[in-house]
Amino acid sequence: MASVCFYFQVHQPYRLRRYSVFDTDHNYFDDQKNGEICRKVATKCYLPANQCILDMIRVHEGRFRCAYSITGVALDQFAAYHPEVLDSFKRLADTGCVEFLAETYYHSLSFLYSREEFNAQIELHQQKMMELFGQKSTVFRDTELIYSNDVARAAHELGYKAVIAEGADHLLGYRSPNFVYHPPGLPISVLLKNYRLSDDIAFRFGNRGWAEWPLSTEKFAGWVNQVNGCGYTVNLFMDYETFGEHQWSDTGIFDFLYHLPGAVMSLPDNDFKKPSEVVAAYPPIGEFDAPHLISWADTERDLSAWLGNAMQSNALQELFNLEKAVKAKKDPELLHDWRRLTTSDHFYYMCTKYFADGDVHKYFNPYESPYDSYINFMNVLDNVATRIK
């Protein structure tokens, strides 16, 4: 008996426009570019992928189940630029086979800087889930799978039954990510990402140089089956943009997705479970101790993609230094602007790690260099500061 637990991350940041030190207006965000990207990704990924998932649920009569974590800023942009995407997610919610996880509305790093803001953003996100999908989340994930024992404690205090984390080798050691764990001394479950199998889909699927290419559903289902006897659940956690955006449609990724449930469930004991169902079905078998922060990023699985250099820590510190003053102003627009600056992507763009090597960081970066992004961000932040004086 093996369960497959899919969770797809859906997120789009509000990218900043080019904002020079000579600008004085309060229009910080690049409406045109954000709209373009939103519509492009909707066409390539969100709409066809949602349709695919809906078909899978119908074909398998509810036996295919999965979860999404959709950020508030992504939902806001769907509403503004492509409302059809929202409708398609609502249709998925209506099937009862889809679960929505809790996270910070603004996809922020607020856990690291302000517990008050962290809680507030989760609360905002929960309201949104209820408003759009009529669901209350029971499983929490923090931005970029940032996790530590402290994150688990915070989630527990907020009433969540489980937290999502990366199945980091350096913490698991010989142990398998295919069990449910608990943090030291806390009655909350931790679901760990099986990064090998997740990345086979998310990163390697279309790679013709990969020894396993082309990846068939039968082969993948075989790997899932091997879990039988040494685990309960294969947690496949990935960016939703994998489907159609990172792996283009012509790689066959949608066919793969569509036929996977059939291949996995060809063995009668296998099934698909939503995260909350995994938590209900399988008790924690041991302790997952994460005294330091981990994430799902890069090979380091740490926070260096957002906090790896002096610019990043300076920008974050300066940003959160304004929190009290921004809130004291009681100006909803100002607060919303400030909160949209807490989105982790702004700091990811400032990452100098690997910058010279032109890797994945560059692909997602709308700036020519990490330095340009820092300068731009700080110019915006300077302007925000003028609004609270």
Place this chain on the structure above:
Amino acid sequence: MLGWEFPPFISGGLGTACYGLTRALNDIGHHVIFVLPQSVTTEFTTHVALRTPAAIKGHIPGVTSYRLDEFNNVEFRSVPSTLQAYGPAGPGGVTEVHQHGSSLTSMTDPNAPTTAGVSGSVITGRSTVNASAHYDGDMIGETERYAAIAVALARNEKFDVVHAHDWMTYPAGIAVARAFNKPLVVHVHSTEFDRSGEHVNQRIYDIERRGVHMADKVIAVSHFTRNILLGRYAIAPDRVEVVYNAIDTNGKLPLPSTIRRDEKIVLFLGRITMQKGPEYFLHAARMVLDHVKNVRFVMAGSGDMARSMIELAAELGIGQKVVFTGFLRGHDVERVYKMADIYVMPSVSEPFGIAPLEALSHDVPVIISKQSGVSEILTHVLKVDFWDTREMANKIIAILRHPPLQATLREHGSFEVNRLTWKDAAEGCVQVYGMAIGQYGKRK
């Protein structure tokens, strides 16, 4: 190897490049005979950084020959000449270029301006605004005289390839290669379009064009320059290879400046000519000063636009915030880098640009124009279009205001610049020599 500049008497990056390249070629075991115009020898040989010539063996009257102790495999030959490539051409007096036909008498002519006194004035002439005052106006004739001497010199040498640096040495390169049936490699450090924009000197362009077309292989210092060669000189793409310049960092970290100042310094260092975009620097300075008060702008260098830049600074009302130092060399260059908080290279058209590497090796954050070859290989610098003075000012202000930005640029920049070595450049040249020899063999 045919060149006309060698440290410390340089007006641009060419001398620095020839120095670094020959030293690295020497280190990897290639024998180089470096032929220089006379004008650099007098003070050159007494410069502290370079030792006294170990051997002197003159073959031709007026030709000095010597070795430098640190260059075991490099021999230097200097010939009487007043070549001054980067100076403004004097009006008239330009003689026709003859194909290698000049007689040896012309170069040994005692009346020719070849004495130490004249060469000394060429050196200073190069370094001051009134360069043309000492200039005899026959620059192109000089290239031909230099060619004749180089041919004469080469009779006594054994060599496999002729390597000519920039247009002044192309006629010599062509002449030597033809006379001795050797392949020719020309190394393009700059083109007439970089130096003069659209107002090219037709004669120089013709020499350049002939040089790159006669060469078996062409080395461009960047893809930026390679594109100019393809677009403006109609040269076949497969004949141009890119070999980037580098810098000698000695692995030493510069000592942090102990001077504490309230005032920040933004540095322009280079020739004050159209090519280097000095006016964009001043226009950006004007905008910076609207936002930041405790900053001073230093323009180090000389050139035909120096006077008009002083006037422009006054016109913009920032005269008291801009310092013109004149031409700097040696120790003064070191000092000005150490004082600087930002180095800006706003060049309109920069084939490579070694100065930003020097700034980085002095731990100075750098802003460079995208219209430069060096921007192809540097990532930990800020880049702007030279004409976008608003963005230039935006970036200057950001560096001045945000210490974490300075720190990150410094940290990564010095790491990056340490990876650029002359050894790699020399190996690139050796590869090109191989191609040229192969090409030449096929042609025969």
